[in-house]
Amino acid sequence: MSDAIQKATDAATGNEPLVLLELIQRLKVRDVMTSKLVTVSRSDTMHAVQELMRQMKISGVPVEENGRFFGLVSIDDIIRALGGGYINDACSKHMTTKLVVLEDDMPLSFALRYFDRYRYGRFPVLNRDQHLVGIICQRDINRALLVELTNELNRIESVSSHMPGADMAYSIYVLREFPICKYDFENAGKAANQIKQVLQEKKFPPKVIRRIAVAAYELEINLCVHSDGGVLSWQISNGRAEIIARDAGPGIEDVEWACRDGTSTANEWIRSLGFGAGMGLANVKRVSDEFEITSKKGSGTTVKSVINIAAPELSVS
């Protein structure tokens, strides 16, 4: 695996660096994949596929008709066809049909886990209608990460240069998003922990860090336990930390009841894991300087916590 992908995969599994980790969680597969596809139909021969690979310098060709995806012919399939003497057969006879595919709205972090787990060179990408919309390979990921890292660097330099003489703490601008999946206890708490690490690196006061960590953790767990999945985002700018949890889950029927200590809709399994104490929203409210919750039954919930930050102490040279 290339160094960039190894680093990003390590980041996905918890081994730094944070900037790469944030990028691979923010980017979706559709942001990275090749969408201008070269495809063949089922009746095209293996020889035609071989020629296409040679001309376009590609190593895998999807078999697709009118958006419907049937399989993939890889360079290995071509080599076997040449050796087996069936290079003029229709590709439908020899294409690989048992495939692992990705969805275009998956976070890139999921794609990296797939590359690590399955060791394939590429994955077809389908949209929600199960139409083929792209293909993603390791080269696409390398290129996308390099572009995003450059953009991130330019943005940081731009923000710094536009605030001459300003208090360094108030010129800090951080924006991160984390996708949270329903019942994903494997990763529950990781987002909050990463937020805490960033705050520690930036030397924020410990009490402020704890308040932000509590708000982030409780909102993250709520997304995991009570919603159908959602996004936890946080940003720091102008001396304020904002943590926002958005989901498209079942919604909360009685918001006031849900915000009271000790009230929970968690089932027995959730409670056996130590969750479902019914203190989550109350905890978030308690540590926040501003707290907003909007929810409608059947339409999902958005919770926003704002914590005012005192400027970190600047080193005096």
Add this chain to the structure above:
Amino acid sequence: MTLQQVMDTCGIEGVFVPDAQAAVTAAYTSDLLSDVMAHCPDGAVLITVQNHKNTVAVCTLVGAPAILVVHNREIPAEMSDVARREGVALLRTADDQFAASCKIAAALAKNS
């Protein structure tokens, strides 16, 4: 007092101890993770029955250096793996939560 002193004084088994000299300044007894998030002090040993990796995640957020699992409950590999990664000590005792809490409280009081 140090983690080593807590273990020696209270007869506690150290299952994974990354730093035996780590300072322990408090203790907290709870099985509800949100309650731990809200109230567990920094530098505390968390005394709990919750023997799973989510407990470790909460301890890293609140700054608790060690988890004491009671009733000699088994510490699963997943919990150990996360604890090793996060540097949180895992301890175990045959005592129940009340007995373990009393012993640690007495030890902390004697050392303060």
